[in-house]
Amino acid sequence: MQLTKRSRLMDIAGMLLPAVLVVTVPAPRAWAQSLSSAATGAPVQNAATAQSFREVVDETGRTVRIPQPVMRIVSLAPSLTETIYALGLQDRLVGDTDYCDYPPEAQKKQKVGGAINPSLEEITHLRPDVVLVTRHLNTLDTVHSLDALGIPSYATDPRNVDEIGASSKRLADVLGAPEAGAAVAEDLQHRLDVLRQKIGALPPRRVLFVVWTDPLISIGKDTFIADALRRAGAVSIIDSKQDWPQVNLEEVAHLQPEVLVFADSHSETTLQHFEVLATRPAWRTLNAVRDRNFVVISEAVNRPAPRIVTAIEELARKLHPEAFVEKPASDKVSGNTISNAECLCAR
Amino acid sequence: MRPLTIQRLFLQCAALAGILFVVVIIALKAGAVEVSLFALGRDLIRVIVHHGGEIKSDYGLIVMNIRLPRILLGIFVGASLAVAGTGFQALLRNPLADPYVLGVSNGAALGAILALLVSPHLALLPAVADLLTPLGAFLGAAATIAAVYFLGRRDGQIDSTTLLLGGVITGSFLAAIIMFLMTSETGSNLRGMAYWLMGNLSTSLQPSVYWILWIGFLLGAGAIYTTASDLNLLLSGEKEAMHLGVDLPRVRLVVYIAASLLTGLAVSVSGSIGYVGLLVPHVMRQIFGSDHRVLLPTAAFGGAIAVVIADTIGRTVVPPAELPVGAMTAFAGAPLFIYLLRRRMV
């Protein structure tokens, strides 16, 4: 059998290719080596570059050494990006994920990919002082990869609304802006206190928080969303330990929630979708569907960032409108009679 | 010598139908809400006799509008997948064939995902919008059926090996596209999509869809049944079947299209529920033999029973959450398959 010239060329290429790879791949590692030697091997006070470090323990219990001052930050979660803007540190944000869309200016930042599988190359290229991750969205894999590259990462893990404030404060400390952190946390607490004053005494409304309809997915009782609902004067009828339980429609029909809560920044989509749901016999077993008792609130409720309070306030207003009416001194509106004719979906 | 007679076939089907009936009753009773079947039956009769009016009781509504449709859907999906699996195992002469081996389910999944992405941008009547996902899934399935058919031909006719290769390649290709779409889609969409792909019966459908499903099942299963004796001969070998008078090209075409149609319909409404199409034919073959004139109807019953049981367990075992039926069938199916394999029954 004769080897044609072409097949011979292919053979040679096939043999050379691995050699080429072996030579070129180490290059990024070499870069990482230089980074890590600055971050880990050297003593705390490096005489040559006068780089100082600070050792902190992040919210997952890891000890991390973060170079000071922190000038270049990469955020790997939309909630963390929002928090950075809330803290006023956006000038130091050099990169964020494709999904970081709030505030709108965040979209103009350098993108490093998704939250679950960001591009390590892009991150390395940005030479961050610290990469911010959060346990509920980012993966351990990413954190390990960053460790291997010698890039410090700081993880947050707020489990409820109170912790969101505390976590933001801690983050501000780590990033070297403690006053901003205190201000944000205080503002959050203040607004939550005001809210509690207004609706704390009212009986909570029983709601179903709808994440997805086909199949029906809701939220577990240990999630921060469930806590947010409680602050807004609502309680999720789903009592599950899973974070995103797939729920049996029968169960919901049995429990008959008063109101369905959707989170969507584009309420027209949800409005259309609700009309579709209302045509299905199975869903019509829910009183809330038949009577059109549903609300749409901002997607901020899905993100453990300071803006969640805005969503909580929005929900509280819609569920307990009587508590937000400017009442003249002589008048009193009795607590919780809301006529079914009132469409809670209007913004 | 005990050849098949129509009496024996009828008896065997009746026995299975009886088992299915019992399973359905149990499924109707099981669930989040306590149901008195006696009271429900009484209400039902009252409704039928008085022609109209609705069942007033809470539990009645729940059972009629949520539980019963779900059970009916389970029967349809189980029967369709089992019959399709039997057909493909005969067509491809491969005991490991299942309804998804030719890529139809991936085509349906892709169609459903595309429909989900597109539907917010279309202004549709609510009832129509609701049909968009199953319709998209079915169109995806149909397109895949056509594509694999053209790939699977040799000298103008379907060739089993070529068909299998073409189907597997197409399936992988479609799976890659699905993976790409899933990773580029945002948060909550992704989660819902993953659940859809896992296969579950909790999608609530418009009543009109049920009619389409049942008519589709009768057409598809009926078409395959007309080739039942031919399929028996196919098991001896393709050449032998030809020499015994089987019109091989016609049989291949009919079985391919009918089995793919059944799979497409099932996947459009329930995602990819696994192991039913693969294992139910084998179990029924153990019990009733390889004669397709018996195997096809008993597989249909067997599939229905299996899916209804799996779904009932899935929705009662961790209330208020439920486990997708696809997970339940995999959980039971994988060990069963290993068992059959070890005992050389596959």
Next chain:
Amino acid sequence: MVARPTAMGALRLPGEASRANTELRLSVEQVSYAYSPNPTQAPLFTLEATSFQARAGEIVAILGPNASGKSTLLKLIAGTLEPLSGRVRLNGFETHTLTARTRAQRIAMVQQESQLLFPARAWEFVLQGRHPHARALRFESATDIAVARNALAQVGAAELSDRWMAELSGGEKQRVILARALAQQPLLLLLDEPTLHLDIAAQVDLLHGLRHLAVENRYTVVVVTHELNLAGEYADQVVLIQRGKCLRVGPPGVVYQRELLEQIFQTPLSVELGPSGRPRVNVVADRESR
């Protein structure tokens, strides 16, 4: 010899009076075959124009070395291949123009092995032979069962009826496969190298049985083989093929000429008359002694 098409080849029902040996059943007229492996290449001639005729009750052996075109000729006779030129006629009907079902009612092909995908019992297997006669979706009738039982008896395999096919020995399986062919109640019985995997006793058994069946049930049997002596002993006619060319047709005594056989099989041979009056071919061991 002029081939006269007879009346429509009806199913032979048991008890039909047998006609005299002059009935011509199979007529192969100048059939040839060629195929192109791919569209751009010139076609290869697998078989050049070949002719022979056979009557009811006759055994025809198609003989030749490997890759001589024997199997192609058999497929042309079976009607599964369309001849490039010429015709194959069974009782006047061109086999290729019949539908698969009609063909299966008249022509039975006996395979060497059976690749059963799922287990089956012997009687199930034999009953498959009734498929060409059954209507779709009809279950087997009493006639079908009787024919199948009879077929098993005729090959001496009645006691194997309830056994699983996979458990049978090679020879037993061969008999059941033959029974299935008989259950088709064909006019023409085709066998492609049936003796390949059989020992000498089984080989003789088979050919002897075929001869018996051919006479009793008035089949025409066409056997492809390269066993010179078996063919010589049992065949009424021999068709000698080499490299796609039909070199000689006729009874063994006429066809078995030493020079011709040596040319075909490329090895020294000697031909002598056996005790039965049929020619016997011997291999000459010592190539130098000539």
